[in-house]
Amino acid sequence: MKALAGLVTLGFLAAGAGPAGAVQSVPVMAESCALCHGMEGRSPAAMPSLAGREAETLFKALMGFYDGSRPATVMDRIVKGYDAAELRDLAEYFAHRPPEIWP
Amino acid sequence: MTGYSRRLILGGAGACLALPTWAAAKPRQKGPTVVVIGGGFGGATAAKYLKRADPSLRVVLITGELTHITCPFSNTVIGGFASLAMLERNYDTLKSRWGIIVVTGMATAIDTAKREVKTSGGASFGYDRLIVSPGIDFKWGELEGYDEAAAQRMPHAWKAGPQTTLLRRQLEAMEDGGLVVMSVPGNPFRCPPGPYERASLIAWYLKQAKPRSKLMILDAKDSFSKQALFQEGWGALFGDRVEWVPAGANGRVVRLDAKGGWVETDFDRFFPAVTNIIPPQKAGKIAAAAGLTDSSGFCPVDPATFESRLVPGIHVIGDACIAGEMPKSASSANAQGKITAAVVAAQLQGEAAPEAKVINICYSLLSPDYGISVTGVYGVRGGIRASVAGAGGVSPLGADAHFRKAEADYAFAWYASICSDSWA
Numbered sequence: 001m002k003a004l005a006g007l008v009t010l011g012f013l014a015a016g017a018g019p020a021g022a023v024q025s026v027p028v029m030a031e032s033c034a035l036c037h038g039m040e041g042r043s044p045a046a047m048p049s050l051a052g053r054e055a056e057t058l059f060k061a062l063m064g065f066y067d068g069s070r071p072a073t074v075m076d077r078i079v080k081g082y083d084a085a086e087l088r089d090l091a092e093y094f095a096h097r098p099p100e101i102w103p
Numbered sequence: 104m105t106g107y108s109r110r111l112i113l114g115g116a117g118a119c120l121a122l123p124t125w126a127a128a129k130p131r132q133k134g135p136t137v138v139v140i141g142g143g144f145g146g147a148t149a150a151k152y153l154k155r156a157d158p159s160l161r162v163v164l165i166t167g168e169l170t171h172i173t174c175p176f177s178n179t180v181i182g183g184f185a186s187l188a189m190l191e192r193n194y195d196t197l198k199s200r201w202g203i204i205v206v207t208g209m210a211t212a213i214d215t216a217k218r219e220v221k222t223s224g225g226a227s228f229g230y231d232r233l234i235v236s237p238g239i240d241f242k243w244g245e246l247e248g249y250d251e252a253a254a255q256r257m258p259h260a261w262k263a264g265p266q267t268t269l270l271r272r273q274l275e276a277m278e279d280g281g282l283v284v285m286s287v288p289g290n291p292f293r294c295p296p297g298p299y300e301r302a303s304l305i306a307w308y309l310k311q312a313k314p315r316s317k318l319m320i321l322d323a324k325d326s327f328s329k330q331a332l333f334q335e336g337w338g339a340l341f342g343d344r345v346e347w348v349p350a351g352a353n354g355r356v357v358r359l360d361a362k363g364g365w366v367e368t369d370f371d372r373f374f375p376a377v378t379n380i381i382p383p384q385k386a387g388k389i390a391a392a393a394g395l396t397d398s399s400g401f402c403p404v405d406p407a408t409f410e411s412r413l414v415p416g417i418h419v420i421g422d423a424c425i426a427g428e429m430p431k432s433a434s435s436a437n438a439q440g441k442i443t444a445a446v447v448a449a450q451l452q453g454e455a456a457p458e459a460k461v462i463n464i465c466y467s468l469l470s471p472d473y474g475i476s477v478t479g480v481y482g483v484r485g486g487i488r489a490s491v492a493g494a495g496g497v498s499p500l501g502a503d504a505h506f507r508k509a510e511a512d513y514a515f516a517w518y519a520s521i522c523s524d525s526w527a
């Protein structure tokens with residue numbers, strides 16, 4: 001919950017529509033992350049997997065990319081396309097994906 | 104935007120998210136048919152994500168090839184550190200795991216009145232919705248002297264396959280000291296950073312195997328994608344081995360003679376040992392045949408749904424479409440395949456089309472250990488797919504070798520991810 005408190009002070013927590021002006025479908029938005037992280041966040045190679053991890057861990061990482069406290073090669077450029085509420089939703093989405101699906 | 108609220112889509116706080124995956128979709132007895140033309144990044148992704156959104160859909164994927172050889176990473180074959188076989192993708196998993204009906208053959212005509220696609224095999228396929236992702240074709244002859252026969256001597260290698268192998272063989276056969284020339288067209292073309300990645304990996308090969316050889320890029324433009332990063336890397340890795348000649352310095356190739364072995368700009372004639380011509384491009388032929396293209400040769404579409412602005416009921420994705428600020432890349436085609444699948448599946452269920460921002464990433468390798476990238480997040484703004492302000496951009500200039508190596512490793516990882524996301 002510490003991250004949530006930090007969020008409010010970060011000031012970009014303007015809720016509602018994203019920068020594109022329309023309410024975004026979270027699952028469809030999350031599908032875009034798959035081109036690096038693998039379908040539903042199950043990575044087949046060296047990209048970090050996201051599926052089934054703690055929502056709070058994922059969200060904190062995303063916030064760290066946003067404020068620059070977490071080192072990044074590319075995520076710092078990507079997170080700026082989303083507001084905090086969307087990042088929260090994306091973290092929740094991936095937290096609820098099964099880490100393994102095909103037996 | 105109608106009835107969609109964030110909470111609705113998420114299925115309520117705390118609850119295990121009820122999302123429209125195959126598990127959640129409503130099964131129906133016999134769903135409508137969606138035909139997809141083209142089994143590259145755009146088409147394969149669209150077909151798979153349609154079934155994922157609604158398994159009751161009948162999805163027919165019509166594609167010209169038994170296996171697809173990806174253009175991404177084909178420059179590593181030309182550079183000599185990967186084989187073409189590593190770039191082959193087949194349709195087995197799309198059939199077995201996702202239940203997609205895969206038809207091998209070229210779509211030759213679209214009857215929009217009857218809603219039917221005809222194939223080279225003589226069969227017809229009716230559709231309720233059609234998604235078209237045929238990639239590009241070349242404007243043969245627009246560059247004087249460059250036709251399909253000339254490409255056997257001066258390869259384009261801008262569709263991966265035998266052309267890629269031909270260019271690699273020519274480089275291997277060249278004597279040390281030979282001049283390599285690349286000709287790069289004006290915008291728009293498939294993969295804006297692609298020619299410069301190729302130049303880098305050819306230079307990387309020359310540096311080891313033909314140390315007295317040089318590479319000259321004759322360009323029809325005055326600037327290019329990730330230019331400062333490429334030039335920084337070329338300086339560091341290859342010294343003056345790579346020379347870029349912009350249009351303003353008389354870089355545009357205006358004619359060539361493949362048999363005579365020369366290419367000409369307005370003032371100079373060059374006799375390279377190896378010549379790679381990247382020709383001007385247009386949407387894959389079927390797009391024009393179906394009335395989907397405008398005077399640019401590409402297909403205008405609605406930026407939210409990728410539905411053709413010219414023919415209702417047909418969606419065009421990937422290199423063939425005009426996607427606003429999104430570049431023509433495999434990442435874009437994959438992202439557009441997903442959003443279009445979600446839109447089509449929702450509309451066929453009588454639901455409002457979802458909206459979503461999508462991501463593009465183009466990694467480029469300057470050597471096996473040196474990677475750079477450009478990325479963007481794209482939403483609908485001002486009637487086009489436009490970059491979300493403040494997001495995206497290129498890798499930092501002046502980064503250390505460790506950072507470049509990390510991005511090179513991520514480039515390989517991206518390739519593994521996007522291929523399994525598209526075909527598996």
Ligand SMILES: Cc1cc2nc3c(=O)[nH]c(=O)nc-3n(C[C@H](O)[C@H](O)[C@H](O)COP(=O)(O)OP(=O)(O)OC[C@H]3O[C@@H](n4cnc5c(N)ncnc54)[C@H](O)[C@@H]3O)c2cc1C
Nearest residue numbers: 141143144145167174175209210237238421422432433434
């Ligand atoms: C050298 C090179 C390097 C590249 N590197 C990268 C990279 O690193 N990252 C990146 O994001 N992008 C890269 N690209 C760009 C990428 O290859 C394209 O943007 C991407 O392939 C576009 O996908 P698409 O679905 O539009 O077309 P394609 O992937 O070309 O697929 C089209 C498919 O449709 C088939 N087809 C065409 N017409 C018909 C028809 N009438 N009937 C049936 N089938 C048909 C074709 O045979 C083909 O299989 C590179 C391109 C090149 C040339």
